[in-house]
Amino acid sequence: MQQANLAPPGAPEPWRDPEAAPYVRILGVTKRFGATVAVDDVSLDIYRGELFALLGGSGSGKTTLLRMLAGFERPDAGRILLDGQDVADVPPYARPVNMMFQSYALFPHMTVAQNVAFGLRMEGMAKAEIAERVGAMLELVRLGGMEKRRPHELSGGQRQRVALARSLVKRPKLLLLDEPLGALDKNLREQTQFELVNIQEKTGITFVMVTHDQEEAMTMATRIAVMHHGYLAQVGTPAEVYEYPQTRLVAEFLGTANVFEGIVREAGAAGALVEATALDAQFQSDTDPPKPVGARVFIAVRPEKMRVRRAADDERAGTNRLVGAVRDIAYYGDFFMFVVDLPEGGTVRVSQPNQARITELPITWGDRVVVEWPPLATVVLPE
Amino acid sequence: MRWRAPSSRALVLALPFLWLGLFFLAPFLIVAKIAVSEAALGIPPYAPVARWTDQGALALVLNLENFTLLIEDSFYLDAYLRSVRVAGISALICLLLGYPMAYAIARAPEARRNVLLLLVILPFWTSFLLRIMAWIGLLADNGVINNILLALGIVSEPVRLLYTDAALYLGIVYCYLPFMVLPLYANLVKLDPVLLEAASDLGARPWRAFLAVTLPLSLPGILAGTMLVFIPAVGEFVIPELLGGPDAQLIGRVLWTEFFTNRDWPMASALAVVLLLLLVLPIAWFQHLQGRATEGR
Numbered sequence: 036m037q038q039a040n041l042a043p044p045g046a047p048e049p050w051r052d053p054e055a056a057p058y059v060r061i062l063g064v065t066k067r068f069g070a071t072v073a074v075d076d077v078s079l080d081i082y083r084g085e086l087f088a089l090l091g092g093s094g095s096g097k098t099t100l101l102r103m104l105a106g107f108e109r110p111d112a113g114r115i116l117l118d119g120q121d122v123a124d125v126p127p128y129a130r131p132v133n134m135m136f137q138s139y140a141l142f143p144h145m146t147v148a149q150n151v152a153f154g155l156r157m158e159g160m161a162k163a164e165i166a167e168r169v170g171a172m173l174e175l176v177r178l179g180g181m182e183k184r185r186p187h188e189l190s191g192g193q194r195q196r197v198a199l200a201r202s203l204v205k206r207p208k209l210l211l212l213d214e215p216l217g218a219l220d221k222n223l224r225e226q227t228q229f230e231l232v233n234i235q236e237k238t239g240i241t242f243v244m245v246t247h248d249q250e251e252a253m254t255m256a257t258r259i260a261v262m263h264h265g266y267l268a269q270v271g272t273p274a275e276v277y278e279y280p281q282t283r284l285v286a287e288f289l290g291t292a293n294v295f296e297g298i299v300r301e302a303g304a305a306g307a308l309v310e311a312t313a314l315d316a317q318f319q320s321d322t323d324p325p326k327p328v329g330a331r332v333f334i335a336v337r338p339e340k341m342r343v344r345r346a347a348d349d350e351r352a353g354t355n356r357l358v359g360a361v362r363d364i365a366y367y368g369d370f371f372m373f374v375v376d377l378p379e380g381g382t383v384r385v386s387q388p389n390q391a392r393i394t395e396l397p398i399t400w401g402d403r404v405v406v407e408w409p410p411l412a413t414v415v416l417p418e
Numbered sequence: 419m420r421w422r423a424p425s426s427r428a429l430v431l432a433l434p435f436l437w438l439g440l441f442f443l444a445p446f447l448i449v450a451k452i453a454v455s456e457a458a459l460g461i462p463p464y465a466p467v468a469r470w471t472d473q474g475a476l477a478l479v480l481n482l483e484n485f486t487l488l489i490e491d492s493f494y495l496d497a498y499l500r501s502v503r504v505a506g507i508s509a510l511i512c513l514l515l516g517y518p519m520a521y522a523i524a525r526a527p528e529a530r531r532n533v534l535l536l537l538v539i540l541p542f543w544t545s546f547l548l549r550i551m552a553w554i555g556l557l558a559d560n561g562v563i564n565n566i567l568l569a570l571g572i573v574s575e576p577v578r579l580l581y582t583d584a585a586l587y588l589g590i591v592y593c594y595l596p597f598m599v600l601p602l603y604a605n606l607v608k609l610d611p612v613l614l615e616a617a618s619d620l621g622a623r624p625w626r627a628f629l630a631v632t633l634p635l636s637l638p639g640i641l642a643g644t645m646l647v648f649i650p651a652v653g654e655f656v657i658p659e660l661l662g663g664p665d666a667q668l669i670g671r672v673l674w675t676e677f678f679t680n681r682d683w684p685m686a687s688a689l690a691v692v693l694l695l696l697l698v699l700p701i702a703w704f705q706h707l708q709g710r711a712t713e714g715r
Contacts, residue, residue, distance in 0.1 A: 107615055127618045128627075140616035144634050153630070154620035205620065 048272075049082035050258065058083040058241055059104070059209060064113030066099050073099040075265035076113070086235050086242040088252035091262035092288075097245045100262070101211050104243060105134045118208055128157075133207040137214040139198035141186040147173070147197050148182035154205040172204045175234065192223050199231070203238060212244040216251055228255050249289045253277065261285050281325075283416050286335040292414075293341075293383050295334045299415075302328050307415055308354075309334055314379050316352040320413035333416040338386040340412035343373050345398060346405045355413060357383055357406045361398060373398070375406055446694065453687035454480045464683050484688035494672065494689065498696070501669040504658075505651035508590040509598075512647045513640065515591065516598035520639075521632075523599075524606035531607075538599050550589060550660050557585050557661070586662035590651050597650075598643035605639025606632075638708060645704050649697050669693055 049055035057080035066074040074096040081087045089097040102108045106127035115122050122130055141150050148169055155165045173179055176196040186194055202210055216224045232255050235242050246252050252259045253273040261268040269276055269285045280286035283294055297309035297318060307324035310317050318334045326332050352358045363374040375383045385406050456465040471477045488494045523534045556562045557579040564576040579585055617627035655670030676686035
């Protein structure tokens with residue numbers, strides 16, 4: 036499949052370099068709990084300095100994979116290499132890996148400074164050096180002056196930063212973050228996203244983060260691994276995973292996608308023509324389809340890549356064009372979402388940016404509308 | 419200030435206070451009154467504290483002789499100290515036995531916890547006295563344990579088990595262990611296992627994680643359990659009387675002797691008052707610590 040280079044210019048992309056040595060290697064790792072397979076033969080390479088996101092719903096195995104990296108769970112099969120060293124038999128307290136827990140797990144009987152100093156104290160570091168490292172770390176997370184507070188005297192955002200400082204202060208080879216922003220409210224979350232990325236860039240420590248929030252993964256991560264039922268559905272940069280999903284599951288998990296069924300009629304490097312099975316329409320894409328002519332495939336089109344307009348009286352569905360009636364209009368402030376009922380059954384979601392301050396929409400409920408998109412927006416997925 | 423109808427909150431608070439006033443404070447004041455009266459032959463066996471003199475004046479006669487005797491006669495002081503020591507050592511043994519038990523129950527699978535807790539309180543379903551009597555049957559010279567030891571040829575003549583300090587401690591620890599296990603369990607079960615994972619993640623080996631996290635966080639449970647064992651054990655009468663040796667003159671036994679054998683009610687009352695005051699101190703200290711601990715939540 037042809038893929039545009041979607042990374043920001045200048046960003047290092049060691050995963051594209053066949054010479055680059057992965058920093059963390061997960062090799063055929065499987066973990067079972069009783070009869071359920073939590074992680075199913077996962078292989079994954081993570082490079083030094085990455086902010087890697089494991090994205091998936093509950094039960095996708097992302098947390099189990101993280102806990103195996105931390106050493107809290109032992110893989111039933113497979114190996115985990117960290118900087119070339121097999122860590123399967125290394126207990127958590129001896130691994131150069133630290134974790135920021137979802138609940139933060141701050142010690143309630145210790146002050147902020149004592150919490151952050153805990154890991155260094157366990158190393159047997161000299162008191163003066165501990166004080167210096169803790170002070171510098173609390174400055175980094177903007178908690179200077181809070182040293183004497185107890186966790187219960189802090190706000191949620193402050194607690195999150197103590198947890199981050201505590202896990203970073205040992206300068207681990209790998210920092211694991213379990214839903215790092217899950218407990219914060221929406222405004223704080225956005226601000227903290229940028230902060231986390233800044234701290235990651237400043238410290239240069241490799242981060243692996245678990246999240247169920249696709250927006251969080253997209254905005255923060257260098258690469259995303261989408262997990263589902265214990266296996267890896269797709270691994271790639273946020274743009275790759277969003278723009279070129281390889282399965283219907285990934286297309287629907289990240290953002291919204293209109294998915295149609297079809298049969299490949301024409302295929303080639305210049306693109307594919309897919310005939311819809313349930314609609315009186317065709318889909319034109321500009322990429323080579325993953326299946327040969329005659330095969331059943333899925334078509335995914337993102338709502339923001341479509342346009343909606345009033346239909347002329349005699350206008351009918353065609354190539355990359357559907358006709359239907361507006362059932363719902365949702366106003367999100369920054370955009371409108373139109374839900375269009377198709378005459379053959381099913382709906383299409385189309386979003387339109389709110390560019391002018393429209394008080395009267397040109398399209399209203401019940402209107403017969405045309406939904407159109409360019410071949411670029413058509414993604415052909417294997418069945 | 420205007421009179422207002424008592425709120426339901428005040429009523430709820432008033433009930434326990436009324437109860438304590440009627441059945442704790444009032445008897446205590448009566449005992450305190452007897453403690454400062456003079457012993458007399460008669461029923462009741464003490465002289466009234468307040469009486470009318472021939473001149474028609476009200477004379478208040480406070481007899482502090484009993485208290486001075488308490489301090490001067492080393493017999494009473496020794497009894498107090500011995501009681502405190504026996505109760506302290508018993509509480510310590512209970513803590514050492516009860517902590518692992520409570521920890522194991524708190525870490526057991528949830529379905530099994532209730533069964534294990536039931537086993538801890540199962541002995542309460544039999545009379546306390548009956549259980550102590552059963553120990554006599556086990557420990558006596560011709561009791562079960564000695565018979566087994568003799569039959570196995572481990573000893574050639576019965577070992578003296580009953581009426582020893584060992585039997586006394588055994589009895590107290592056996593009876594009071596649940597009072598240690600239950601508050602410790604209630605505390606340990608609340609401990610978030612993630613905290614131990616965090617400690618381990620930060621480089622603490624299991625034993626250090628226990629010392630740095632579990633132990634300090636279970637301090638309120640340790641204090642509660644220790645107090646629940648220590649306080650009743652100080653005044654314990656039945657166990658030293660039935661299992662302890664003749665020299666186990668603990669304060670409970672001394673009190674009993676003064677009251678029933680010597681019929682010296684004022685002396686017995688003075689002993690009781692001092693004992694109570696001695697016990698109030700550790701409770702107040704405990705309350706203070708408890709208050710500080712809950713503040714940190």
